[in-house]
Amino acid sequence: MMIVKKTSLSHVVKNILFSRNEPVSLVHFITNRCNARCSFCFIDFDNKNTFKGELSLDEIDKMTKTLGKSLLNVNITGGEPFARKDIIDIAKKYIDNTTIQSIYITTNGSLPDRAENFAKEVTNYNKDIELTFQISIDDFPKEHDTVRKIKGLFENCIKTFWRLKKIRNTSPVVSITVTHENCDKIKEIFYYLHNDCKIDAIKCTVVRDEGVYKTPEEKRNKIIKAYDWLTNEIEKLSKKNILLNYNSNSLQGRLHRKKDFISWKLIKKMYLKPHYISMCFAGRLFGVIAANGDIFPCEILEDKKLGNLRDKDMDFHQLWNSKENSDTRSFIKKSKCNCTYECALSYNILGNYRYQLGLLKSAFNLD
Numbered sequence: 001m002m003i004v005k006k007t008s009l010s011h012v013v014k015n016i017l018f019s020r021n022e023p024v025s026l027v028h029f030i031t032n033r034c035n036a037r038c039s040f041c042f043i044d045f046d047n048k049n050t051f052k053g054e055l056s057l058d059e060i061d062k063m064t065k066t067l068g069k070s071l072l073n074v075n076i077t078g079g080e081p082f083a084r085k086d087i088i089d090i091a092k093k094y095i096d097n098t099t100i101q102s103i104y105i106t107t108n109g110s111l112p113d114r115a116e117n118f119a120k121e122v123t124n125y126n127k128d129i130e131l132t133f134q135i136s137i138d139d140f141p142k143e144h145d146t147v148r149k150i151k152g153l154f155e156n157c158i159k160t161f162w163r164l165k166k167i168r169n170t171s172p173v174v175s176i177t178v179t180h181e182n183c184d185k186i187k188e189i190f191y192y193l194h195n196d197c198k199i200d201a202i203k204c205t206v207v208r209d210e211g212v213y214k215t216p217e218e219k220r221n222k223i224i225k226a227y228d229w230l231t232n233e234i235e236k237l238s239k240k241n242i243l244l245n246y247n248s249n250s251l252q253g254r255l256h257r258k259k260d261f262i263s264w265k266l267i268k269k270m271y272l273k274p275h276y277i278s279m280c281f282a283g284r285l286f287g288v289i290a291a292n293g294d295i296f297p298c299e300i301l302e303d304k305k306l307g308n309l310r311d312k313d314m315d316f317h318q319l320w321n322s323k324e325n326s327d328t329r330s331f332i333k334k335s336k337c338n339c340t341y342e343c344a345l346s347y348n349i350l351g352n353y354r355y356q357l358g359l360l361k362s363a364f365n366l367d
């Protein structure tokens with residue numbers, strides 16, 4: 001990824017290392033609607049208010065003009081983001097109004113036509129934008145369809161993966177969430193995806209306690225053991241270029257790969273006994289936009305809402321640099337806030353001096 005458009009490398013680096021007052025990456029939940037009903041989902045589908053008040057395209061247009069000059073990536077997610085028919089227009093607003101270089105889409109993979117159409121349209125609209133699709137698959141076909149409660153879902157996920165693989169500047173990756181339901185068979189699931197389905201880009205996350213989901217305590221040991229095995233296997237196969245989660249010929253790809261390896265190690269250290277390792281830059285370099293326009297520093301601190309965009313005439317900058325966020329940043333620092341939330345960890349690693357040498361070494365193939 002070259003930082004060329006509407007911003008400068010020096011501005012972004014200054015923000016990451018010193019001022020830290022503009023987001024570098026945002027997670028935007030464009031909808032809470034979803035055609036699946038996973039048992040571990042954090043969305044409260046029984047609450048009618050869950051689906052009310054989605055930001056309109058015009059509101060998103062206005063908001064994206066106020067995101068500063070450091071934003072490199074937006075993670076468009078949901079719910080199921082392809083449940084919104086105007087998702088292509090939303091992506092175009094980010095491309096036109098912000099300095100993003102990449103878009104990350106998290107999808108349950110149930111709508112291959114919409115995903116393919118999105119990738120084609122967006123990469124034609126802007127030839128430089130890099131698209132990554134994270135397609136969630138957590139189990140064998142029958143079990144996956146049962147857990148997520150959509151018939152034929154596994155098959156559609158695989159279809160989505162292969163259709164996206166053919167599109168320029170588009171990288172699909174299958175993501176396995178290690179949960180209490182799949183931790184006893186994680187090796188078999190991984191080999192099924194890699195050997196039988198020939199999937200050559202596989203990542204993983206560990207299930208988090210969030211919203212209405214709570215991990216059964218007695219399963220925590222098994223979950224982290226499975227996650228340990230899976231991350232080691234993915235790291236080994238990535239280093240041999242058998243798994244191609246990132247382009248190992250590009251500096252950017254090697255940087256992201258190393259960032260994943262560091263992040264997995266940190267998660268393994270913190271999962272059973274949560275403790276502080278390094279400063280979190282949520283509310284500074286990283287933030288979350290909820291479907292109704294509420295802004296949070298991260299997905300975990302639900303009680304630290306910074307405010308709602310509609311109350312500030314859709315001006316994100318006002319909320320990001322508000323007294324509320326200043327108090328939240330102090331709280332995060334003073335309380336030595338810690339968790340295993342991968343999205344925030346990625347940007348904490350990037351902004352932390354102790355990891356930067358390792359990242360640079362990997363970027364330049366020196367490790």
Ligand code: SF4
Nearest residue numbers: 034036038041079108
């Ligand atoms: S696919 Fe994602 S958003 Fe939809 S129910 Fe499952 S976990 Fe929730």
Ligand code: SF4
Nearest residue numbers: 280298337338339344
């Ligand atoms: S450590 Fe986790 S919970 Fe705390 S601010 Fe960062 S992302 Fe949020």
